[in-house]
Structures are given as C-alpha cells and as structure tokens.
Amino acid sequence: MATTVRIIGAPMDYGADRRGVDMGPSAIRYAEVADRLSDAGVTAVDDGDLSIPRAEERDPNTDEPIEGTAKFLREVEDVCTRLEERVAETLADGEFPLVLGGDHSVAIGSMRGSAREADLGAIWFDAHADLNTPATSPSGNVHGMPLAATLGRGAFGDLSWARAPRVREESIAYVGLRSIDERERELVRDSEMTAYTMADIDERGMTAVVEDALDVATDGTDGVHVSLDLDWVDPKTAPGVGTPVRGGVTYREAHAALETVSERHAAEEIVRSMDVVEVNPILDEGNETATIAAELTASAFGNRIL
Ligand SMILES: NC(=[NH2+])NCCC[C@H](N)C(=O)O
C-alpha cells in the first residue's frame, strides 16, 4: 500500500469485561509495528493515543434507558465519536487509518469514520460474530455488539449510531467464526452478511475463503475495512486475549489471510482502513500476541518472505 499509514491508538477497555486491553496499543507499538511497516515498504506515522479516562473513574451506568444491557455505553460512544473524527480526517488527508485497540467496540468509530465519504464493505476476522444488541447480549459487553451498532441495529438509545452509516449488511463478510451466542445465531442467519466459519476454512483453505470474502466486501462498495480481532487466532498461538476460543486459525493461516488481502489491494487499491483489536498484554505470554498482531499488520501491508 503506497499511502502513508497513520497509527491511531485507541486504548479503550470499556467494551470488555477483563481489564488489560487498554494496554494493547502500547504492546503492539513495543512489538515494533511501525518498523515492521517500514520494512514492508510503507511510511508509518504514529499519531499517538486518544485520551481515554480509566474505567475505574467511571460508572458502568447499566441503567441506560435502553432495552437490555450495554455497559459503559456513553463512554464507548464518546470514544468512538472522537475516533470516527480522527479516522475521517486521516482519510481526508489522503492517508490510511490504522487503529490499534483496545476492545473491539473501537471498530464502531473506525468503521463510521471510514464510511463517512464512501460506501464501505468489511472483512471481520474474528472468532465471534459481535452482532449482539443490548437486548440479546449475554454479557452486556459492547465489544460483542460493534457490528450491530455500526449497522444501526438494536436499541442503542439516542446514540448517533442509530443513524446507520454507509455500510450495508451484504457487504460484510466474517472469516473464522467459531463462537456465536444462542440468540446471536439467529441474528447472523437472518442477516444479509456472509459468514465463513472455521469449517469453511478447514474445507476450502484460507486463501480461497478470503478471496471470496474480498469479493463480498468489494462488490458495489468504494472500499473495504479490515477488522482484525486477535482472538481469531488460536489461543495456543495468541494467548493474550480476553475471550479466547479454542480451534482458531493457525499462525500460517492468519498470515495467508492478510497476505491475500494485501495482494488484492496491490492490484485494486481496495482497503481503506483497518483496526487491530483485543490484544490483552496482562493475559499475554512474552508479548507474543502483540507481536503476532504487529506481524499480521505488516503482512496486510505487503510484507513478504521473499
Ligand atoms: N470482540 C470480542 N472479543 N467479542 C466477544 C463477544 C463475546 C460474546 N458474544 C458477548 O457478546 O459477550
């Protein structure tokens, strides 16, 4: 990818149950994400972090006037509104926004910002569907809801999210699903989204699946958002995540996926924005998960063995 990559840290953990993902941006920087991008031949500029008050100083205010539960909803909205602005500005400057989370609710901000001036498709690399609404969520954690919020589904009170941006369900493809809540299953089945599960990857191989996912996300859109949740990778390989699910993608499959994205981008300039989320350094072993996050990011930007 030829353009300058602007790194935007979003050290937010309001959307997750377990403390620690707020340290994700530091850990991924420590794993030399900027140098790895330079090695891949792209210019990376670090914009620093959004300022985010610590969760202890806040009240989870679960008594929101909404149906169901969404903890720290106001706080998540505040951060995502600021992130949306930063992402939109970055794109307006002709640069590429790379958002480092933080829990997966940061994707609400990245996607809304990326979709402001474009019809946006997305590839969601994740063990989870993240399509819960406050009414269906078993946990009340907003990191299980970012796709619902971005699509304007569910009762998010009077939040700006209710006004859906230019993201259509049929332009979203999941890759690697393996943990879906009971009520969420119906939401995914009844949606227009395309879902490639781990079984699809077993059967067809990662490269073929990602090629198809790219077809879905580029069809009728102006560009693609890549959302990379590190719990997509098998927890034996990437243990530093708050909601690990066994049976995930291997180290090589993960690289193959991001390499496939970058090949298509090299030919067609399709990727507009990306976020790398859910790295939890407290649960990690020797910063391994953050290192994999940084490596996969470099693969997405064209880093190759030869
Ligand atoms: N981005 C994530 N790690 N999401 C995990 C979501 C887990 C579960 N589905 C929930 O709603 O609570």
Ligand SMILES: [Mn+2]
């Ligand atoms: Mn997720």
Ligand SMILES: [Mn+2]
């Ligand atoms: Mn996940």
